[in-house]
Amino acid sequence: MVSTLTIQGACRAGKRLSDAVYETMLDGIISGKLKPGTIVSEVAIARQLQVSRTPVHDALRQLAKDGLVRQRANHRAVIAEFTAADIHDLYQMRKLLEGEAARLAAKGMDRATLAHLRETADMLAQNRDRADWTELWADFDEEFHNAIAKASGSPRLWQDIARYHLLHRGFNKLGTTPEGLEHALEEHVRILDALEKRDAKEAQRAMVDHLQEWQAYFVNRFPKKPGN
Amino acid sequence: MVSTLTIQGACRAGKRLSDAVYETMLDGIISGKLKPGTIVSEVAIARQLQVSRTPVHDALRQLAKDGLVRQRANHRAVIAEFTAADIHDLYQMRKLLEGEAARLAAKGMDRATLAHLRETADMLAQNRDRADWTELWADFDEEFHNAIAKASGSPRLWQDIARYHLLHRGFNKLGTTPEGLEHALEEHVRILDALEKRDAKEAQRAMVDHLQEWQAYFVNRFPKKPGN
DNA sequence: TACACAACAAGTGAATGCACTTCCTATTAT
DNA sequence: ATAATAGGAAGTGCATTCACTTGTTGTGTA
Numbered sequence: 001m002v003s004t005l006t007i008q009g010a011c012r013a014g015k016r017l018s019d020a021v022y023e024t025m026l027d028g029i030i031s032g033k034l035k036p037g038t039i040v041s042e043v044a045i046a047r048q049l050q051v052s053r054t055p056v057h058d059a060l061r062q063l064a065k066d067g068l069v070r071q072r073a074n075h076r077a078v079i080a081e082f083t084a085a086d087i088h089d090l091y092q093m094r095k096l097l098e099g100e101a102a103r104l105a106a107k108g109m110d111r112a113t114l115a116h117l118r119e120t121a122d123m124l125a126q127n128r129d130r131a132d133w134t135e136l137w138a139d140f141d142e143e144f145h146n147a148i149a150k151a152s153g154s155p156r157l158w159q160d161i162a163r164y165h166l167l168h169r170g171f172n173k174l175g176t177t178p179e180g181l182e183h184a185l186e187e188h189v190r191i192l193d194a195l196e197k198r199d200a201k202e203a204q205r206a207m208v209d210h211l212q213e214w215q216a217y218f219v220n221r222f223p224k225k226p227g228n
Numbered sequence: 229m230v231s232t233l234t235i236q237g238a239c240r241a242g243k244r245l246s247d248a249v250y251e252t253m254l255d256g257i258i259s260g261k262l263k264p265g266t267i268v269s270e271v272a273i274a275r276q277l278q279v280s281r282t283p284v285h286d287a288l289r290q291l292a293k294d295g296l297v298r299q300r301a302n303h304r305a306v307i308a309e310f311t312a313a314d315i316h317d318l319y320q321m322r323k324l325l326e327g328e329a330a331r332l333a334a335k336g337m338d339r340a341t342l343a344h345l346r347e348t349a350d351m352l353a354q355n356r357d358r359a360d361w362t363e364l365w366a367d368f369d370e371e372f373h374n375a376i377a378k379a380s381g382s383p384r385l386w387q388d389i390a391r392y393h394l395l396h397r398g399f400n401k402l403g404t405t406p407e408g409l410e411h412a413l414e415e416h417v418r419i420l421d422a423l424e425k426r427d428a429k430e431a432q433r434a435m436v437d438h439l440q441e442w443q444a445y446f447v448n449r450f451p452k453k454p455g456n
Numbered sequence: 457t458a459c460a461c462a463a464c465a466a467g468t469g470a471a472t473g474c475a476c477t478t479c480c481t482a483t484t485a486t
Numbered sequence: 487a488t489a490a491t492a493g494g495a496a497g498t499g500c501a502t503t504c505a506c507t508t509g510t511t512g513t514g515t516a
Contacts, residue, residue, distance in 0.1 A: 160321070301468080
């Protein structure tokens with residue numbers, strides 16, 4: 001049995017239960033409680049969350065559209081597995097989208113956000129031995145890429161980047177090492193330097209280089225074939 | 229009352245009814261039967277298609293995720309309306325994505341596809357007075373951009389381009405003129421020339437220029453404010 | 457006349473029930 | 487012993503029903 005899921009946000013007024021289920025399962029996938037390849041049944045999830053099958057069914061269709069689960073009619077859903085080719089393609093897209101976002105953000109990002117990111121990066125650099133460093137890093141990574149995407153000034157670019165970052169978070173807990181994360185932090189700092197200098201070209205280059213490294217790092221860690 | 233929708237594809241085995249409803253409504257939006265701003269109720273659609281509300285509800289959530297309808301909890305859905313800023317942003321994305329696709333397709337597109345596109349383009353150029361020219365053009369436009377996206381070799385790029393092309397098709401019937409379409413055909417030919425010469429840079433440039441013109445053409449034709 | 461409020465109509469969201477499909481297992485025949 | 491098949495268990499998809507929310511209309515009052 002999969003480790004327990006519980007509905008996170010209290011279902012406040014004007015919010016759908018199916019959205020709460022969606023976010024709960026999303027969190028389950030990102031946090032690693034629901035591992036790739038896991039077969040999930042609507043009834044099981046419904047029992048676990050103490051809701052009916054209807055909102056679970058809805059949530060699964062949304063997750064399928066995000067590419068986080070795979071669904072066939074009349075079959076149970078499975079948490080998405082990634083092949084090396086998938087990961088390669090995913091990072092090709094991230095390089096394109098986030099490179100563009102970094103370029104635009106060099107002009108558009110306001111000083112307050114810039115200062116806040118710098119502050120957090122410094123904090124992380126100075127606390128490398130903390131036990132929860134990996135979690136802190138994950139939060140910072142999320143915030144960093146999101147802030148750049150938002151500062152691009154393009155809502156659609158922001159949205160698409162968020163979508164791909166979601167996929168990234170869906171598997172990146174599987175194979176990361178502390179050294180890899182520390183190196184990634186240095187790359188973030190390089191991007192931050194460029195943003196502060198308002199150097200669009202360099203910001204784009206730094207972002208693409210950063211993602212290029214992760215791409216190379218990850219691609220080898222995934223199977224060539226879809227099965228297991 | 230909205231002009232009648234009917235379920236298109238026979239619901240073959242292993243296919244969901246909700247998917248059929250989704251495609252039917254998608255077609256309705258693209259073809260213009262469901263105009264932007266139209267308020268659609270689940271019960272009305274369900275009655276019209278002679279199905280229960282369940283698959284309609286499902287289909288609307290999918291369409292909402294595509295950005296083709298807007299939904300609030302406990303409210304009826306409305307067919308998405310676009311502001312000038314939306315259109316601008318949409319085309320910024322298309323330039324980024326399809327520019328990249330054209331660049332990649334210059335190397336990746338096979339000769340047969342290239343020849344077929346050239347053939348169709350020539351046919352269109354020589355039949356400018358046909359009554360159904362606009363429909364022929366729409367089909368060609370769809371095929372052309374799709375072929376390039378596919379030839380990029382990146383499944384995700386292809387998928388995202390298709391999604392944005394869907395949005396494009398959702399409104400482009402509203403304000404196109406015959407002269408505009410003929411000009412667009414010439415631009416397609418320029419892209420085609422570059423692809424045949426395997427000139428990646430020029431293919432990208434031609435694609436971006438092409439979309440740039442449509443962007444400029446469209447942006448002024450949409451209201452600044454979301455309402456009407 | 458204008459405004460507030462109550463009752464009702466209409467709609468969505470979730471739960472339940474039902475039909476059909478898929479998968480697993482046990483039994484039987486070779 | 488193994489393979490094929492039949493039957494049941496489990497699951498999904500759709501329809502229906504119920505609960506609750508929203509918007510509207512009409513009436514009463516200031």
